Amino acid sequence: MMKFQGGTTSGVIGAALAAMALLPASPLAAAQFNNAFRAPNLNIGPRIDISPNVRISPNVTYQDPGGGQPQSKRISRDKAPSKDSASGKNPRRSGQTAADDTYVPKEVIIEIDGNPGEDQVAALARRFRLTRVQSQNLPTLDSTFYRWRIADDRSVDDVVRALNASGSVRSAQRNSIFRLQETPAASGQAPMQQYALAALRLPQAHTLSTGADVRVAVIDSGIDAGHPEIAGSIESSFDALGSEEGAHAHGTGVAGIITAHQRLTGAAPAARLIAIRAFGAQKSGAQSTTFVVLKSLDYAIAHGAQIINMSFAGPQDSAIARGLGIADAKGIVLVAAAGNAGPKSPPLYPGADPHVIAVTATDSADNLFAQANRGGYVAIAAPGVDIPGALPDGKYGVSSGTSLSAAFVSGVAALMLARNPAMSPADVRAALIGGARDLGPAGRDDQFGAGEADAFAAVSSVAGPIETASGKPGTP
Template structure:
C-alpha cells in the first residue's frame, strides 16, 4: 500500500491537515492489522535462556510465550509471544527490544495461498500447459528423478492416484490434525502428477510441509510457522522449495530465505494474485527467489497476476486441471500453479546436473524463456513464458564419475535403487 506524498493542498487549514493525517494513520493501521496476526510478536532471544527464564522474560513484559525453538537454518532461537493486555504491538516491541536478552522483535506477519476459487471437475488429460511448456519433449530428457522438492503449503493428499509414491516425507509445522486441502494437493499435482494428468516433474520426490491452516479467507500461515517450514526443508534434503503463497516484506523470513539460498537450495515463489496495483509481494520479491507470474492458454497475463521488476518468468496458471483431495479433480487458477510448474521444471534441470547453483538455474530459465509482451524483459512476464525443453536442453549434463574412481560398497552391504 502506498501512502500520500505529504505535499498537501495549497489553502488547507491546520484542522484539515490533522484530519487527513489521522485518516491516513487509521488506514495504515487497518492495513497493518490485515497483514499481521493480532496481538502476536516474534522475537529472537538469547539461546542460553531456559524455558523457565524465557517465560519469566515474557511475564515481565506482559506477554505469554506460545512457542520457542532453536532454528539451525538461521542460527538463532526464536520465540512466539502473545500480548496479554491492550498495549499495541509497536509499544510492546519497543519495550521488549530494549531487554539485553532480546536481539530483534517484529510482528507475526500473515501469509495467504495464491489461488482463485477451485472448481471440482472430472479432470482432463488434455492439459494445455503440457504444450505451452513443451513438457512432452522435455520428458524425453528428464523426469525429475532423485530430486527433492519441498512444498510449503496446506495439506497434501498423498493417497491421490496422481501423487501415489511421490510423497517422500511429511512435516506439519502447525502441529494440526487437519486433513488434505485442495490447494496443497493441487500444487503438488502440478509438479508430480503421473496418472490421468501429467506434472512437470512426475518422478520428483515431494517433501510435503503443511504450514497453512484453514481460516476465514481460505488458508493462511504466519512468519513463525513459515520459518519452521523453511528450517525443516533445509535440514531434510530439499533441493528446491516451492512457495505458492504471498505476504508482506518480513525481515525474519528474508533471513531464512537468504540462509536457505546460501545452502544452494533453489527457491521458487508465486508472484501473487493481487493485480496490477499491488506493491511487490513476498517471498517472490526477495532477491534470492525466482518469482513466477501466470499466463493463460493464449499466452496472455492472468488478470490478477502481480507484476514488478522482480518477476523472473511466467508459466501457465489459468484454468489448470489438477488433483483434489479424495481422488477428485479440480480446475483452478493462480500464480500458485505457475510457480509449481516451474519448480518441477527446475527438478528436470537438476536431474541433468545436480551441481547447478541457484543463480545458474535462474539464468538458464530466463535465457530459454519465450519472450511475451514488450520485447525483452518486462514487469508482466519477466523474461517470458517458461520453456521446459529449451531449459533442460541448455543444461550441460554432469560428467559421469570415472569408473576407477567410483567407490564400491562393502560386500555385505545391500544396495538398492530408488
C-alpha cells in the same frame, strides 16, 4: 467463490472444509498486452472429465463481493480500487487499519540466540508483560523463536520497538500472515486438457529428464498422499501446524502439478516431494504465519530439499528473509508465486525476495493472468489459468493463480537438477531466463518477467555431470 468440480454430493461438505484461501484480484490496471507468440498445435495431453454438476466452495471472506472469476483477457482501465491492493481484501471497518490484515493481532515473534534457559525466558516475559504461546528452536538459524501474546492495550509495533531497543533479544517483529495464491475457476467446466504441456514444451523436456529423485519441498496446505497423481511421490512429510486436519485442495493441487503421473502429467513426474503442511483452515480460509513458515523452512533445509516451492504470498518479513538467505547459501533453489493481488499491489513476499524466483501466470493464449502482481521482481511466467489438477479424495478440478505457475517452474527446476545436481540456484535461474520465450514488450518486462518458461530449452541448456577421477560427479 472458489469452485471445484468432481466427486459426489456427499463429498462436497468435507472438501469444502479443506478448500483454499486466496488473495482476490485488485481492480484491473490500464494496460494491454500483445500476443507475441501463440503456442504451437502440439499434443496437450489427455482429456480429464470433470463433472459440471458438483462445486466445492470454501468459506472465504477475502473474496471479491462480486464473485469475480479469474480473467486473462486483454484488459483496459477499470474504476478506482475498492479493496486494499496489497492484501486484496475489502476495506476494514472504521477504526481498523489495513495493516491489521497482514499480521496476527496482539502477538509478537521474538528470536533469542541459541537455546536459552527457562529462567532467561521467564524474566523476559515478566519484564515486557508478555505471555508465551509457543516456542521452537531452529538449528538452521541457530536460534530459538517464540510467539508471545500481548495481554494489555499496547500495540504490536510498540512492543516490537521496545524489545528491539532493549538489547535482550536477537530480533523482535510482527507475526506476519501469508495466504495461498490460487483463485476460483469459472463454473461449468467440462472435459479439460493440459495446455500447459505444450506451452512449456514438457513432452520434449521429458525425453531428457523427468526429475528423478530430486527433492522438492512443498510448503503449503495438506497434501493427499494417496491421490493417484501423487501416490508414491512423497519422500517425507511434516505438519508444522501440529494439526489433525485432512488433505486440502491447494496443497494437493500444487503437489500434483509437480509430480502427477496417472491421468495427468506433472512437470517433474519422477521427483520426490517433501510435503510440509504450513497452512491451516481458518474461518477466513487457509493461512499461515511467520512462526509456522520458519519451522517449515527449517525442516526443508534439514531434510535435504533441493527446491522449495512456496505458492503463497504476504508482507515482507525479516526473519523469513534470513531463512531464505540461508537456504540459498546452501544451494537450494527457491520458487514462489508472484501474487494474485493485481497490478496496483506492492511487491509480495517471499516472491519479491532477491533469492527467490517469482513466477507469474499466463493463460492458454499467452495472455497475462489479470489478477497477477506486476513488478521488477517478477522473474518468469508459466501457465496458471484454468489448470486441471488433483483434489483430495481422488477427485480432479480446475483452478487458476500464480500458485500453480510457481509449481510448474519448481518442476522444471527439478528436471534441470536431475540432469546436473551440481547446478547452483543462480545457474537454475539463468537457465530458466535464458531459455524463456519472450512475451509482452520486447525483452524483460514487469508483467511477464523474462517471458514464458520453456522446459525443453532450459533442460537442453544443462550439460550432464561428468565423472571425476574420484568417481564422484563433477561439473563439465
